[in-house]
Amino acid sequence: MSDGVGEHHMKTIKITIDNQDISVPADSLILDAARELNINIPTLCYLNGYEWFTSCMICVVHEVGTARLLPSCSATVAEGMRIETENEKVLEARKDALDFLLSEHVGDCDAPCRRACPAHMNIPLMIRQIKDEQLEDAIRTVKKDIALPAVLGRICSAPCENGCHRKSYDSAVSICSLKRYVADVDLAQEPPFCPASKANSGKKVAIIGAGPAGLSAAYYLLQDGHACHVYDSNPQPGGMLRYGVPDEDLPQAVLDLEIERIAELGAEFLMERALGTQLRWDDMRKTYDVVIIAAGKIDPRVFETSGLELSPRGISINTKTFETSVPGVFAGGNAVSESRMAIRAVAHGKNLAYSVNQFLETEAVTGPPRRFHSRLGKIGEEEVSEFMKEAEGDERIIPKGGLKDGYKDEEAVRESRRCFGCDCRKPDSCKLRQYSEVYQANQRRFTFVERKRFQKNIQHDHVIYEPGKCIKCGLCIQITKKAGEKLGLTFIDRGFDVRVETPFGEPLSQGLKKVAGDCISACPTAALSWRDRNREKASPIE
Known part of the structure; x- marks a missing residue:
């Protein structure tokens, strides 16, 4: 005679998701059931293996029978449930959630210099490569977007420099002169850089x-x-x-x-x-x-x-x-x-x-893809010091031989060190940006008051924390707790003032001793990231 325990654990129920029927265990999350059907539901605050927190609300789905919107990361299935994951009501709710999260987001996806460049060249990356004396990489970065950099480095009207945040401190980084420097060094090589070409198309x-x-x-x-x-x-x-x-x-x-x-x-x-x-x-x-x-x-x-x-x-x-x-x-x-x-x-x-x-290639002609951009806007005097944490204080470097001669190696490196590094450290992996593109989110929709102050926490040798980019998903808090970090991270304060910090006012280095890499990997934005931008793999720090 059965005691019913095994039967309870084996019980399955039938539900329908996007007109597809599926049988799943009775305690399944709607999110897990959808994934069994290869239906992708967006999430920001959910991480498999950790408790659900239900804070972002981007994972909502529509239960047809009750006309309710349910968070799929925490709502469990029920017999006969009919779920729709992509109808108009759901899409509108997800956009609302993203618009709200973006209204508090303090940071630039792309640096303002790059947005101001008509060719949208990755200027901050070029500058970092000059700083690291990686000129072979720098010319590849430049010529990915600009075919004539030595020419433009001499005659460009430099709209990129008009957008440079460094102007708020003293004067813009000499972007055009740095671009010219990279191009001139390359042209002096034998042979100069020549990009690879695909096989002859016959066109x-x-x-x-x-x-x-x-x-x-x-x-x-x-x-x-x-x-x-x-x-x-x-x-x-x-x-x-x-x-x-x-x-x-x-x-x-x-x-x-x-x-x-x-x-x-x-x-x-x-x-x-x-x-x-x-x-x-x-x-x-x-x-x-x-x-x-x-x-x-x-x-x-x-x-x-x-x-x-x-x-x-x-x-x-x-x-x-x-x-x-x-x-x-x-x-x-x-x-x-x-x-x-x-x-x-x-x-x-x-x-x-x-x-x-x-x-x-007989593809649909759409033109280059247009990305979503979070914009910090004009920075205040009290924010300049935050950017200066990763920049050097020299005034603009004027080439010793004059502007017509251009920079020498040492001068270019010194000028590159003046860059604020405004661009996001996770421009491609940030899930908030990815979903903002998909759902055509609007950062300005709910912005009715002065934005929060931009801050950088560099109290850790390897990690940088930008609290203005944190969406309070709580994943890093759970990860540090599960890993047995002595202090870990925690929520401080309540309501709209809640923030993630190390307990007792301790520095970030004391909260992230074991699982910094795991926290960075799980962070859905760039609130937590490596200080070393060249670090390819987010792995735990030894």
């Missing part, structure tokens, strides 16, 4: 215009394996970089060296050929898989029979994809709207190439 692209936009587009399309024929009406490539900038500001030799790098990738330059005279529009369309117009201002009469839509500013395009009204024809740079910013044209070329590659 041919005509680029009309050998100025900054056209050169940049060729640089990235060649890496994707597409043949590029670059046409221009001038005797030599470079466009306004060659024919509109004084040699004293941009030596022709520097421009030639950077164009040679693009030729080395396989670009074929066909000069003194102008659209409407030597080049016939119909022939170009028949000969090439894609035509890119990057030739600056062109007489509108050239396009009378092209089917292209024109505006008073230039060729009309989809601003996300650079597509024109004619399939297979893209446009950028001054052909679209006039600007004297070379960095804008170079950025157009890079982003345009992304869309062209999508077109040639």
Whole structure:
């Protein structure tokens, strides 16, 4: 005769999740049942093997029978339950939860200098690589986004420096001069950096215009394996970089060296050929898989029979994809709207190439992905000292030989040490950012009062704690408790003032002696992270 204990543990019940039936043990969480069906429900405060805390509320699902929203990480299943995980009510609730969490989030996803750069170059990473004297890595970082860094390092109007937080202390980091330094050092090598290219795709692209936009587009399309024929009406490539900038500001030799790098990738330059005279529009369309117009201002009469839509500013395009009204024809740079910013044209070329590659690969043409950005905004005087904890106090370094000569090695390293390091330490793994992109969250929606003060806790040799990024999930508290940390971490205060700290006012180093790596790995944001940004693996500290 059974005592019923075994039967109790073996009891299963049937539920339906997103129109899929499943039988699960009676004490199962809705979240676990969904995962059995390979249904992904987002979580921030849940970690398998630890008690649920139900603080973020991003894991809510809709119970159809009662019309209730339930936190799937803590709600258990019930017989006959019907769950929907992605309906309008659920999506709205998740966005509400994210908007609320973001309203208290104090930090930049990307540094303001990077956001201000039209090419969106990873400026903070380049600066750290200069500081660590890793110049081979630095040129790869630079040329991932900027095809002509030695050129732009001399003539760029430096919108990135306008965004630099260091200006709040003394003056912006000399980003353009550092970029030039990296590029000049590379060009002096034998051979200079040449990126790897994919196998020949068999596709041919005509680029009309050998100025900054056209050169940049060729640089990235060649890496994707597409043949590029670059046409221009001038005797030599470079466009306004060659024919509109004084040699004293941009030596022709520097421009030639950077164009040679693009030729080395396989670009074929066909000069003194102008659209409407030597080049016939119909022939170009028949000969090439894609035509890119990057030739600056062109007489509108050239396009009378092209089917292209024109505006008073230039060729009309989809601003996300650079597509024109004619399939297979893209446009950028001054052909679209006039600007004297070379960095804008170079950025157009890079982003345009992304869309062209999508077109040639027969993918949906969406243009480069646009990421969610948490923004710290203007920093106050009392916050500058927090940023200075990881920066050196020197004033802006002026090259000993003058700006035209550029930085020497020691000068570049010293200037790089002035950087505040504003960018997030977990820009790709931060779950708050990932879900904010998915659910199109709005950081400003619930921001009605002055934001919290930015703080950095560097009381640990290996770990940095930024309390303004903490969502109070409590995972680090559970991890330290389970691991038997003598002090560990705990919640301090109550309500909206609650925060995570080491007990009794002890420094962070005393709270995280055993499981710092585990806490960093579990942290859903970058509230806890390694001080050493080069540390690849979050492992416990010996």
